[in-house]
Amino acid sequence: MDWDYFFELTLGGLTRGSIYAMIALGYTMVYGIIELINFAHGEIYMIGAFTGLLVAGVLGVYGFPALAILVIAAVVAVIYCSAYGYTMEKIAYKPLRNAGRLSPLISAIGMSLFLQNYVILAQTSDFLPFPALIPEFEFLDPIAHIFGSSDFVIVVGSALCMAALTLFIKYTKMGKAMRATAQNRKMAMLLGIDADRIISITFIIGSSLAALGGLLIASHVGQINFMIGFLAGVKAFTAAVLGGIGSIPGAVLGGLFLGLAESFATGYISSDYEDVFAFTLLVVFLIFRPSGIMGKAPVEKV
Amino acid sequence: MQELTKSLKVSLWFMFLTFPLMVVRVNTIEHTVEWRWMNMVYMAVGSFALSFVWRWALRRKEMAKAAPERPRNAFTERLGSDKRFTVSVYGGLFALFALMPWIVSTYQTNIFISFMLYVILGLGLNIIVGVAGLLFLGHAAFYGIGAYTYALLNHYYGIGFWTALPIGGVVAALAGVVLAFPVLRLRGDYLAIVTLGFGEIVRLVLENWSDLTGGPSGVSNISRPDLFGHHLSVAGANTYVYYIVLVMAIVTIIAVQRLKDSRIGRALQALREDEIACQAMGIDRVNVKLMAFGLGTAWAGFAGVIFAAKTTFINPASFTFFESAIILSIVVLGGMGSNLGVILGSAFLVLMPEYLRAFSEYRMILFAMAMVLMMIFRPQGLIAPKGRKYIINDPDLAATEGGKA
Amino acid sequence: MATVLNVQNLSKNFGGLRALNEVDMRIDSGEIVALIGPNGAGKTTFFNCITSIYTPTEGEVRFTPKSGTESRINGMKPNLVTGLGMSRTFQNIRLFKNMTVLENVMIARHCRTKGGILGALLRTPAIRKEEQEIVDRSYELLKYIGLHRYYNDLACNLPYGEQRRLEIARALATEPSLLLLDEPAAGMNPQETASLKQLVLRIRDELDMAILLIEHDMSMVMSLSERIYVMEYGCMIAHGTPDEISKDPRVIKAYLGEDHA
Incomplete structure (x- = not known):
């Protein structure tokens, strides 16, 4: 067995998986609270990448150092994506809070198409090159051919984000309120929790994570266009389903699992069908184990 | 005054929100930055004005909730009940469409072909989404299955259009039933995602199975339909395809209407309303769901065969999720469950951008916006599905209703 | 008298929870039988099990259908x-x-009619005749229940009590020999309850069926x-005639608590 190749695939899968996990968290949190597949979440990720590109472009012209650009771009992307996530919820989902299941989902699809076309009109429908913002780390030199510094930043960065999120949800008052709202929104409201605010915050947190994911992956891959959100979105949603939608550790596990599975499948089987693996996993899981790897199946009350 | 400050805040918020994407444009190769400040001004004015409309519309919606009875659309109302009116409207439309290729240019004939293809696609999807209430996001894949059925049969075996048309429909319907089997237990949003995934799998397979399908470059030189064994010129074939589509569209309209009003159609609607009650009332849920998918996707298959015959060249890029989303938006905008609505929806989507050129660039963004707005303010679509009229044999009832009138 | 429903040792587990524990029941044709018990006793679960919405x-x-022989129906x-x-x-x-109200009843005629896809597309005379028969039969039932005035209204616009009656009409349209009513009087005022009582008796006598009802209105x-x-x-925990049940100490205990036993 070619161990070098195996490690390369493992590390590559880890990088992919971390990004999937970051986006999956947004899906899972929103689903946990309002039971909506936020179709437009992938577009938030795409907008994060675009915002990052614009900031980097402007600062690049004025000659800022790469690391400063990375930090500023990340901050701006997070701010903007949060704002987009917040506004999107207020416009497209809040008025449909009591409208059944189909309406918000269609609204979400509309929102997703809207944001894609907005970016086409405001920017371009072509691929844009994305500058490499992540500096080379010397200590990674020996393994740089299989695990570069951008991989390193992605894996470490997303791990930190997820750890922070877990602590936030577990130990802060706001986190407790979020968990309560997810369990039973009506009851939480009766107990004085402002559910609308919790929902907004959920969207903001999910969008910030997507923004970071978008920025990091764009810098890693080197080009972006308006369509990147769709594929990333579906894959991240797959990750959320694998881990059991609504569960935060599940989303992380699902993301890593999907990343590794994809990496090995493309490495050992065929790279032509790269995206088919993800879709097949999604379909198979939804059909045979819709509650995910760890979840329990709910019983419908008659 | 309060209204003004509110709108001002909204306007400022949207200026902030759209600032980077709308104003800044960078060229990362030449390292130049372009600032488009005018866009910000448009945005500010636009959002300021729209925020008034938005709040007004929300208030109206609240008011409508208090008094739910809304006046029915007089035109559609008359269309069903007033027989002479109905016949003259439909007759006039039919005459207009029958003469169309002789009035307008080939280019415009093509637009009308594509309009009617969307009508067929939309009506098929309407059975699944509108009548049976199953959110289906993979319709384009079945369109593709129909198109590829004809393209490949023609390419490898030289099979003609008229033989392939029923085969394409049947293959798509079977594929729909095959997809339906595993997703029977899924509800609402999960079903949507699985059908999306399935649609993408179909497209990716078409794209990657190069030996059979020609990969991303697709299949070319597909035969146009023959007229009783005669080959037609390109323009002649185009007119011929126009009439085929016209007949097919009319057949679809009648067939879908009849299905909707039948025992099967009622079972589909019951399935949409309540699955458990549906079973408890003696309806086989599995059967009905399979029927919904099969009946819906068959039309996509027919449309696909015609599409392949019209363009003589197809590739997987025509059958993406984007296409499914367009068909879905036709159904949603037109009115879920309403056939007339679907026809209007297709007209808006295909004909408007052609005849209002300025509008074409913004077509998709307006459609996307309309999808969101429709869900919020008019979930039943442009034209709400019309209830069927039943003949009741009850002299007492006739007496009381006569007394009322 | 012929047995319509015969339930033996019926149990249902939800995970570790045993919602039904070795329940027996027998219903004869033409009988009206009630199933009572405190909230959460498992009455509705019992209904769901015998109608196969849950698998026991x-x-x-x-179950013995009107025309045929007894068959095992669980699963x-x-x-x-x-x-x-x-x-x-x-x-x-x-x-x-x-x-609409009429359509609600018409759907229940599904299992007694046959029209398929081809028939719907071609609209043959036979299919049209069947359609009109469905309409007529459904309207007749509405008239029987007393809802015919509302036939063209949406079901959701009916008053609450009428919605319950419509559910009964819908169930009748499937031509049952055993009718199961799950709290038919819940949320009704005394007047409505009284007329419901009349209706149940009429259904049993005129339409010749056994009725099993869950009800809290003693x-x-x-x-x-x-x-x-x-x-x-x-x-x-008990079964018998109304007199026996009203004196049964276990029943009193279940309803009123230990002290009253």
Whole structure:
């Protein structure tokens, strides 16, 4: 067995998986609270990448150092994506809070198409090159051919984000309120929790994570266009389903699992069908184990 | 005054929100930055004005909730009940469409072909989404299955259009039933995602199975339909395809209407309303769901065969999720469950951008916006599905209703 | 008298929770039987098990249709059970809300009619005749129940009490030999309850069917039913005539607590 190749695939899968996990968290949190597949979440990720590109472009012209650009771009992307996530919820989902299941989902699809076309009109429908913002780390030199510094930043960065999120949800008052709202929104409201605010915050947190994911992956891959959100979105949603939608550790596990599975499948089987693996996993899981790897199946009350 | 400050805040918020994407444009190769400040001004004015409309519309919606009875659309109302009116409207439309290729240019004939293809696609999807209430996001894949059925049969075996048309429909319907089997237990949003995934799998397979399908470059030189064994010129074939589509569209309209009003159609609607009650009332849920998918996707298959015959060249890029989303938006905008609505929806989507050129660039963004707005303010679509009229044999009832009138 | 429904040792587990524990029940044709018990005793679960909406964990449910021989129906698809002649209403009303009152009843004629896809497309004379028969039969039933004035209204616009009656009409349209009513009087005022009582009696006498009802309104249960079954914590704790049940110490204990026993 070619161990070098195996490690390369493992590390590559880890990088992919971390990004999937970051986006999956947004899906899972929103689903946990309002039971909506936020179709437009992938577009938030795409907008994060675009915002990052614009900031980097402007600062690049004025000659800022790469690391400063990375930090500023990340901050701006997070701010903007949060704002987009917040506004999107207020416009497209809040008025449909009591409208059944189909309406918000269609609204979400509309929102997703809207944001894609907005970016086409405001920017371009072509691929844009994305500058490499992540500096080379010397200590990674020996393994740089299989695990570069951008991989390193992605894996470490997303791990930190997820750890922070877990602590936030577990130990802060706001986190407790979020968990309560997810369990039973009506009851939480009766107990004085402002559910609308919790929902907004959920969207903001999910969008910030997507923004970071978008920025990091764009810098890693080197080009972006308006369509990147769709594929990333579906894959991240797959990750959320694998881990059991609504569960935060599940989303992380699902993301890593999907990343590794994809990496090995493309490495050992065929790279032509790269995206088919993800879709097949999604379909198979939804059909045979819709509650995910760890979840329990709910019983419908008659 | 309060209204003004509110709108001002909204306007400022949207200026902030759209600032980077709308104003800044960078060229990362030449390292130049372009600032488009005018866009910000448009945005500010636009959002300021729209925020008034938005709040007004929300208030109206609240008011409508208090008094739910809304006046029915007089035109559609008359269309069903007033027989002479109905016949003259439909007759006039039919005459207009029958003469169309002789009035307008080939280019415009093509637009009308594509309009009617969307009508067929939309009506098929309407059975699944509108009548049976199953959110289906993979319709384009079945369109593709129909198109590829004809393209490949023609390419490898030289099979003609008229033989392939029923085969394409049947293959798509079977594929729909095959997809339906595993997703029977899924509800609402999960079903949507699985059908999306399935649609993408179909497209990716078409794209990657190069030996059979020609990969991303697709299949070319597909035969146009023959007229009783005669080959037609390109323009002649185009007119011929126009009439085929016209007949097919009319057949679809009648067939879908009849299905909707039948025992099967009622079972589909019951399935949409309540699955458990549906079973408890003696309806086989599995059967009905399979029927919904099969009946819906068959039309996509027919449309696909015609599409392949019209363009003589197809590739997987025509059958993406984007296409499914367009068909879905036709159904949603037109009115879920309403056939007339679907026809209007297709007209808006295909004909408007052609005849209002300025509008074409913004077509998709307006459609996307309309999808969101429709869900919020008019979930039943442009034209709400019309209830069927039943003949009741009850002299007492006739007496009381006569007394009322 | 012929047995319509025969349930033996019926149990249902949800995970580790035993919702029904070895329940027995027998219903004869033409009987009105009541199933009572405190909230959460497992009455609705029992309904769901015998109508096959849930699959029982253990036990036997045997049903004798009007024309045929006894057959074991647990695990059968719910629509087939309805086809055999067992029909029900729901405690939390499950009408087809956005369809008209008439259509709600028409749907229930599904299992007694045959028109398929081809028939619908071609609209043959036979199919048209069947359609009109469905309409006529459904309207007749509405008239029987007294809802015919509303036939063209949406089901969701009916008053609450009328919605419950519509559920009964819908269940009747499947031509059952055993009708299961799950809290038919819940949320009704005394007047409505009284007329419901009349309706149940009329259905039994005129349409010749056995009726099993879950009900909390004791005056209705006592005056209507010939026999009563009592459940508590998933077990059948008593069964007998209304007189016997009203004196049974276990039943009093279950309802009123230890002190009154």
